[in-house]
Amino acid sequence: DVKVTQSSRYLVKRTGEKVFLECVQDMDHENMFWYRQDPGLGLRLIYFSYDVKMKEKGDIPEGYSVSREKKERFSLILESASTNQTSMYLCASSTPGETQYFGPGTRLLVL
């Protein structure tokens, strides 16, 4: 079974803090993705990575950056958290052209 884990289920941060969200997959998948999920907006792609140290912007990359130093780990970084980044963040992984498998999500509240 594919396992995608995220470091935290819930996070509370203050405006201006630097926030790290971690995602780990154990299936040797090349592709990894970060989405945010908001009511009425669905899932929107923030960044994705198709190999170690490779990344591409998704649809809403502003205010975010990512890091992929190892194949199994993909980190999402909020350089200076703002209240409009309060959301549910979902990580996913896949082999190229195949089904994406999702993590349980991290619900982030920025005060």
Next chain:
Amino acid sequence: AQRVTQPEKLLSVFKGAPVELKCNYSYSGSPELFWYVQYSRQRLQLLLRHISRESIKGFTADLNKGETSFHLKKPFAQEEDSAMYYCALSGLGGATNKLIFGTGTLLAVQP
């Protein structure tokens, strides 16, 4: 523009009634269409994809290229079908398989 439209935010039906969740898409190339489901307190998971032509949990979906639709159907709804359903598309054969999601439809099956 690449887009997935789910016109209904909420669909409420009675147990045993037929269900149809609507999905329309706009894509310039050859799309691959998916339905993902998220049950309460569970992670997002694949329900079905059009190329596999499977029936999962009694649900089916047919890709209609003329109407650019991929509606999800089930003849007799069950209470355990209550969940959030997302329609998504990606480019067929694409290695990075980025997904474009619709805004989701919450299905509520009443006893």
